[in-house]
Amino acid sequence: MCLAVPGKIESITTDDPLMRTGQVRFGGIVKEVNLAFVPDALVGDYVVVHVGFAISKLDEAEANRVFEYVQQLGEAGEGPG
Amino acid sequence: MKYVSEYRDARKAAHYAKALARVVTHPWTIMEVCGGQTHAIVKYGVDQLLPRQVTLVHGPGCPVCVTPVGLLDAAMEIASRPEVIFCSFGDMLRVPGSARDLLSVKAAGGDLRVVYSPLDAVKLAREHPTREVVFFAVGFETTAPANAMAVYQAHRMGLRNFSLLVAHVLIPPAMEAILAAPGNRVQGFLAPGHVCTVMGSPEYEAIAGRHRVPIVITGFEPLDILQGVFLCVKQLEEGRAEVENQYARSVRREGNREAQQLIREVFRVCPREWRGLGEIPGSGLTLQDQYAAYDAERRFNLARTTGGESPECRSGLVLQGAIKPQECPAFGTRCTPEHPLGAPMVSSEGACAAYYRYRRARGVTGNDQIPKTNDQW
Numbered sequence: 001m002c003l004a005v006p007g008k009i010e011s012i013t014t015d016d017p018l019m020r021t022g023q024v025r026f027g028g029i030v031k032e033v034n035l036a037f038v039p040d041a042l043v044g045d046y047v048v049v050h051v052g053f054a055i056s057k058l059d060e061a062e063a064n065r066v067f068e069y070v071q072q073l074g075e076a077g078e079g080p081g
Numbered sequence: 082m083k084y085v086s087e088y089r090d091a092r093k094a095a096h097y098a099k100a101l102a103r104v105v106t107h108p109w110t111i112m113e114v115c116g117g118q119t120h121a122i123v124k125y126g127v128d129q130l131l132p133r134q135v136t137l138v139h140g141p142g143c144p145v146c147v148t149p150v151g152l153l154d155a156a157m158e159i160a161s162r163p164e165v166i167f168c169s170f171g172d173m174l175r176v177p178g179s180a181r182d183l184l185s186v187k188a189a190g191g192d193l194r195v196v197y198s199p200l201d202a203v204k205l206a207r208e209h210p211t212r213e214v215v216f217f218a219v220g221f222e223t224t225a226p227a228n229a230m231a232v233y234q235a236h237r238m239g240l241r242n243f244s245l246l247v248a249h250v251l252i253p254p255a256m257e258a259i260l261a262a263p264g265n266r267v268q269g270f271l272a273p274g275h276v277c278t279v280m281g282s283p284e285y286e287a288i289a290g291r292h293r294v295p296i297v298i299t300g301f302e303p304l305d306i307l308q309g310v311f312l313c314v315k316q317l318e319e320g321r322a323e324v325e326n327q328y329a330r331s332v333r334r335e336g337n338r339e340a341q342q343l344i345r346e347v348f349r350v351c352p353r354e355w356r357g358l359g360e361i362p363g364s365g366l367t368l369q370d371q372y373a374a375y376d377a378e379r380r381f382n383l384a385r386t387t388g389g390e391s392p393e394c395r396s397g398l399v400l401q402g403a404i405k406p407q408e409c410p411a412f413g414t415r416c417t418p419e420h421p422l423g424a425p426m427v428s429s430e431g432a433c434a435a436y437y438r439y440r441r442a443r444g445v446t447g448n449d450q451i452p453k454t455n456d457q458w
Contacts, residue, residue: 003117003301003429004275004278005085006084006085018230018233018234018237026082034198036230036339037226037337037340037343038337038339046083048278048331050223050224050275051197051198051199051224052198052199052200053198053227055223055226055275055337055340056278056331056333056337058084058331059329059330059331060330062329065329065330066304066305067087067093070093070096070100070304073096073100073311074096
């Protein structure tokens with residue numbers, strides 16, 4: 001039920017704050033998504049979409065930390081002994 | 082797909098597994114709260130990558146599973162009425178009530194529509210002004226903003242033929258109920274990343290402080306879960322009990338303020354009964370008084386039924402993390418997705434469904450489920 005999928009905003013079609021709507025691409029599929037809860041998201045941004053609503057704008061720098069962290073762990077663990 | 086496939090990298094997953102093996106010295110039991118995480122764990126075999134000291138138990142984070150039988154019976158009664166178009170997410174159709182399921186109501190001629198978004202139900206109400214359109218509002222905090230928006234928009238449009246059958250539940254009170262249960266063995270939590278995307282972390286900071294339990298807000302891909310487990314084990318080993326945010330690409334500490342504002346506008350907190358867990362105070366949402374006209378329970382003047390649970394179903398114990406699905410004697414024999422005794426066998430987030438789908442035939446062997454780098458979920 002809490003399944004939410006990241007997608008890229010391709011266009012914003014309605015700008016009324018409550019009905020703010022855009023076309024969002026998920027791989028090969030484009031769907032209409034309500035953007036009222038991500039007022040600062042713009043065309044080109046990635047958003048997390050749940051039941052037709054964007055609930056957050058993805059933060060690219062934070063997204064990479066998962067990989068940076070594991071790399072640091074690897075380096076820390078590869079020393080002698 | 083960006084933000085998906087890179088989090089399924091088998092080589093990085095192995096790095097996390099090695100790092101975990103280096104930090105763990107004691108046995109620890111960690112609960113992943115959300116059923117979406119349970120499915121990823123079982124599907125990709127994340128649990129099989131963990132050191133033997135670390136046990137994952139599956140939590141109650143499946144709203145379909147915890148919707149009480151009485152409310153399901155109410156849904157079926159409403160859906161059977163000739164004037165009603167009953168709208169639901171697809172997950173609910175096969176969940177057993179006391180005597181039947183929604184799919185059998187549809188087979189008997191009920192006008193039941195599976196929708197993708199609650200706004201689809203609002204659209205149906207506009208298109209069919211002579212019919213009563215009812216949306217089955219099941220979900221956690223993640224879904225509450227969408228359902229609040231549906232009511233808010235219906236109100237603005239002056240739609241009189243739209244209502245919600247509300248079955249909303251909240252995660253933090255359920256976590257506290259699990260911690261307070263006699264015989265609790267959960268020592269740390271992976272908190273649900275999408276619930277926290279909406280609500281932020283303050284409620285979890287309060288729980289971590291009160292119960293001295295580490296909580297890591299965690300995403301849904303295999304690497305997210307491995308990092309979440311790593312951070313949680315590290316806290317346990319170091320004697321810390323804090324909230325950490327593994328899923329910071331989506332979760333801000335304060336959550337989504339616009340979404341929270343609309344939830345507060347439309348809903349208020351209420352006590353709610355959880356299937357398998359019983360009533361938990363302050364664990365649900367119901368419509369605010371000014372939106373009471375959109376409450377299907379009032380509109381249809383329903384008599385609430387109670388009971389009707391299969392005596393054989395152990396889903397209450399599964400939802401509390403007390404047993405694994407295959408420890409239930411009915412699992413895979415008298416209870417299957419085609420003929421379920423309880424909701425966790427049919428929901429896409431139910432633990433029983435995950436074990437039936439990914440573990441039944443294969444058994445639990447080796448690391449054959451580790452994702453390839455380009456594997457798509």
